[in-house]
Amino acid sequence: MLVAGFEIIADIRVETDTSAVAGFSAIDAVEGNNVIGIETEISVEPKKRMERQRCKCRNCGTSYLYDSKFGTGNMKRHLRTCLKRESWDVGQLLLTQYNSSILPFSGHLFDHEQFRQIFLEAVIRHGLAFQFVEWAGIRDLLLYLCPDLQLGTRATVGEDCVAMYIREKVKMQAKLQAMSNRISLTYDLYSSLTTDSYGCLTAYFIDNDWNLQKNVLNFFYLPPPYCDTYLAEKIFGLLIDWGIEKKVSTITSNSALINADPVKDLRSKLNASRGLFCGGEYFHIPCCAHIINVIVQDGLKEIDEALHKIRESIKFVKGSKAREQKFLECVTQSSLDVKKGLRQDVSTVWSSTLIMLHHALYYRQAFMQLEISDSSYNGCPSKIEWDNLEKMSKLLSVFYDIALVFCTSKYQTANVFFPAIFSAYLRLKQETGNDDECLKTLAMQLLSKLEKYWSDFSIILAIGVILDPRYKFCFVDWCFKKLLGDDGVQESTRVKDKLFSLFTMYTTPTKLIPSPKPIIMPDESCYNDQFNAPDDSFSREADVFFKEFDSLAREDVFQQKSQMELYLDEPRINRKSRLDVPTYWKVNQYRFPEVAAMARDILSIPFTTVNKANSFDESGGMLDQYNSALKPDMIEALICTRDWLYGENEAKQMMLEELTKDIFLFDVDD
Template identity: 45%
Template sequence: MKCNKMTMISNSDGATGEDFRILFKMDISMTYPNSVTIEEDSDTGSSSDSIKETGHTNQESQCPDTSAIGKKKLPPKATIGVPGKKRRLTSEVWDYFNIIPKKDPNEELKCQCKKCGNEYSAESKSGTGNLHRHIKKCVKMTTKDIGQYLITSDKGALGTRNAQFSQDKFRELLVHAIVRHELPFSFVEYEGIKNVLTYLEPQIKHITRNTAKSDIKKLHAREINRLGSELRGCPSRICLTSDAWTSIVTDGYLSLTAHYIDSNWLLQKKILNFSYMPPPHNGVALAEKIYSLASSWGIEKKLFSITLDNASANDSCVAILKNQLKLKNSLVCDGVLFHVRCCAHILNLIVQDGLKEIDKSVELIRECVKYVKGSQTRKLRFTECVTQTSLDSKKALVQDVPTRWNSTYRMLSSALYYRLAFCHLQLSDSNFRCCPSLEEWGRVEKICSFLQVFYEATNAFSGSKYPTSNLYFPQVFKIQLKLSEECKSSDDFMKRIGSQMFVKFNKYWSEFNLLLAIAVVFDPRYKFQFIEFSYNKLYGPGSNELVKIRNALFDVYNEYVRTFNISGASSSCSRGSNEVYSHGAKDQEDNQSFDVLEDL
């Protein structure tokens, strides 16, 4: 009967779809009380064609269509919780927005973007067009997964940032790479490089070699201004190192390097200039060039010392520089400590003199190494000899460069290690005829042990990431002590070598810069007791050399007292008051706490 009523209403000409929906809902509720719930579509507002069972009844449906609808079930959907009304959210925009629960029933229903957090109206009357538009323009919606982010690390913490390309940053990094890796300006025009960069960033604008050159000049100007400000504001004095160099096309160049302690007490090494040096390369021209370069940086009044090699032109260069700086009253102790000779260069001259005595033995070792390295067959044969003598084949067999004595020492050291292998190779290979005799091997062994002291000193002096002035005196003391012992040796061969090297040693180090001895006093491992111990060992107690160093130490102290006007400091520290440092010198002679004395 009710089905007939529904049929009559649906077929009436004056009834609308909305009237049908209301009457149908009322009719079903009267027939099946508390048995069904009608769900409405969230977007269209029309009733859903699903009726969900919420209870049971003993009455059978008189309308087949209604019972069929009551048995139909849909999967759960997201809904908006409006009292007395449930709407399913079927639009795809709700995958990107969250509904904000209402605190007041009268306030407007809103939703929030899951990515950026922006809020928009979620009322059905507002529709979803504004939500669709936000999804298209939302910045954080453009990256779908974390794999498209660039991961950056800052002190161990990971962060994320969007991959936004900057043309200015690209050009800055490109010129830094050219400078750091010494690349040609044409590097930016290589087709292969341009293809790689275009693949990584399609929006990139390639630059030419002239643009790269211009950018590097701008970078150079910025760095000069920054370094100049740092040098002029440096609280300490600055030590210079200079050397001349001639290119393969005979063009002369001069380098100038600054060493100083910055405001953070860190050792800094900066190459100030590498400039063209026109002829002549005499003392006057070198002095004018160095002084002009120092003046261009504004540090001519902050110089402490300059280190040069032992070329004769450098002696006259230093004399002229000292006169120029004295006019401005900018030297410590009136320039007595200004000139420092290159220690590594002096060592090279001394050792080269000693190597002349064993030219024959060294030449035989050099020929042995050349023979082994002459072909792959000889290398394999020598490796077999090394295996048969139970030696380690991983140790390299070094071939020297005759102009560098430290490479000669390494060659002799490696040849001595493979001594048995060379002897075995002589027996198995009839073409190998340059193997040294037993007497020559003995000479090589002695000279190698003797040169080890010089090799260790050269390595210590050649460091660039740590101070070396405090290492000078201990290393030179070991060398001088070794030469003195060899001059008194009973072996005529070693005595001849030691005597010849000692003459060269006295030529350069009899009047060495006292500043290098003062640096040892400030080293807590040595202090003044080590100076006393060394000179007592070499010259006996109360030597004039020890007195000179003590006087120079107090002269430097008084100089700094006058410069900085230290209040309360005893600027009248007399040289006679330094006897406090002389006590206990004899007790220090047997002290084994000094690293330099471990091998003596």
């Protein structure tokens, strides 16, 4: 065997080296004393008399003994370190570096179909443009790695995407139809750069392994001007296409996107097919994140002018190194900590605005000192504006805490929302009794908006938190009494009645809920005439007394507690424990099968349509420039397939922390 890169210094018989290092010459075959197929740059010289056979590196001229008993190890080691070697095989270099056999040798046959599949998955996963395959730099790179690579066009990439979408849709449809429990929906609106509107329908459910699943079902074009009837018929038609029209429990949406009329029409259509529980009483759930965003934005409008001054003040300090140094001197004079830092905000992300405001308020005295010491700075808020900013910051921090809970929780469901919203409700209500009239008025304005959401949907929120073994009904009862005083008893009673009314659905056999296991009664083999019945030993007079006991036993049958009552009677789990609630019900489904079935449906109800990363964002869904240029069917194929295979979009986005980081970390030139 001859290592490629060495030339034979004599005419000898050798074999082909099929694992030769790529980029170097290899002898294909030898017949007799004639070398066949040898590359043109290899010279074959006769062996010198009385000398042993040798081979020589054609790069640097180093020679080695060439004999079967010496092997080829010395030649291979030399090639790895030869300084005059001009080309290298990437696969072999990586294998040498990492001592791994994962990468193929140069003799490995390239699988064009496998490459096509991997390339397609990369396009879908990372949201790459179809013309990516036609970019000159990308083609040069791929052809360098594999000169005979069969590169397609943007059209072939599109065709492959549609084919993959069809395959994955069949799998998703089978998955949904195999589910025996309810499916919750969300509806959201997206816009393209050309202002075209698209609806996004997403399904939420707890699968057979008790994992909460979220899958985009459809991403459909909304032709203008679409009416309420069209939207209801469109969504209903999509549900029929998936075969889940009888499994729907709720739909969560932004109330500004889908008003009462299409919800009413859709509810009627689903009720006609007996697809909703409780007659659709809990069918429509408004997006909690949207409600909070609206409340916060309304609050920020009250201090809009003062906020503008804060933004301009921070930009002024950031404007030059000299200004920054001047401000730092003011910070030191005010005995403040420079490490707190100043931060800018993103106007459409209200959490960044609150963080900016919080940091600016800390440096309030420094800004006032800067106004005195620097005549070019004239944008400092007045004392009254500073006071109003501080009061609003205190109130809006209530909603920041709620959104923070949402975006840090694994599940955005009722058992997470109820405690967070209750806390905000209670804190705002306490502020309505504040002696400061301004703070009191602001608190009342924010509370009135939150009360609307709370009063309409506190029932389904409460039922969800009752099914969390860390809270149960006693928490709901305590919350309403804390909020409403004596009137809280009536409200908690109403919740309990609704809870057991909904629970009756799961104690009645339906197609969705399997029948409870029947009580096993003793069969005939358990009876024997050789044994007497207990009352055979007593007189008729004595038997009268035992009949009273028999009647008590019959009453006891009707007084037996339901599974829901037994669950509620059990001690609560520590509230601070990191409990995975679906996993809890997975473990306890055999103890409380009916309650577990109910929990499986209720705990899958989403109370927001936005993902965790966008909990603070009010800008709405927007398609990028590449998706905006595609046809509606292709957009749906890409978005749905990406979600089914990889979950949330992994397209690279600039991190909010990078946009709003401490301005003192910037290198600003004078």
